Amino acid sequence: NAGVTQTPKFRVLKTGQSMTLLCAQDMNHEYMYWYRQDPGMGLRLIHYSVGEGTTAKGEVPDGYNVSRLKKQNFLLGLESAAPSQTSVYFCASSYGGRRQETQYFGPGTRLLVL
């Protein structure tokens, strides 16, 4: 099993450009999450999904959109990138529901917005 994979690993954008980050998991997990990690702030939840076709806002959703068209994939979109979105983005997945589950993390995507 590959676990959780993220594409791309690194990207540089200019302000105003758009991009999509792809997260894929092969563990048949119901729940998937997108976090951003900034120095001194730990991980902050952007959006999450509790199942195929569902999404919900997390702590810092502004400027991002997500889609979960297939159970194994969770896409994070930036429609108009801003320098404040320079960060490391992590995707995670878990069994979800009442199983208090461990989250499994991808290796991260480093995004620099100029």
Place this chain on the structure above:
Amino acid sequence: AQSVTQLDSQVPVFEEAPVELRCNYSSSVSVYLFWYVQYPNQGLQLLLKYLSGSTLVKGINGFEAEFNKSQTSFHLRKPSVHISDTAEYFCAVIEKTSYDKVIFGPGTSLSVIP
């Protein structure tokens, strides 16, 4: 409101010395508690978790943590650290009434000095 505090942002310690990384949380309901470790340029991985039962939890790589309900703490300890323990450590909480989201602390950077 649910929150997680890690008072020490950086902890330097000499190799083979003991270490304690502190975590406190605030919540009006019962919680599940986790410690995750992030090695340089990698995603997070679970170190240990407390769900119920014995308040002393043992994890991977010789780490352990003790849940103290009265002090709302979940401190992480290791009796003798190795160079390979140099990493970022995150405490995390899930409220039992809400399985959707994990709240992460800001992280503690452990540096093991040879």
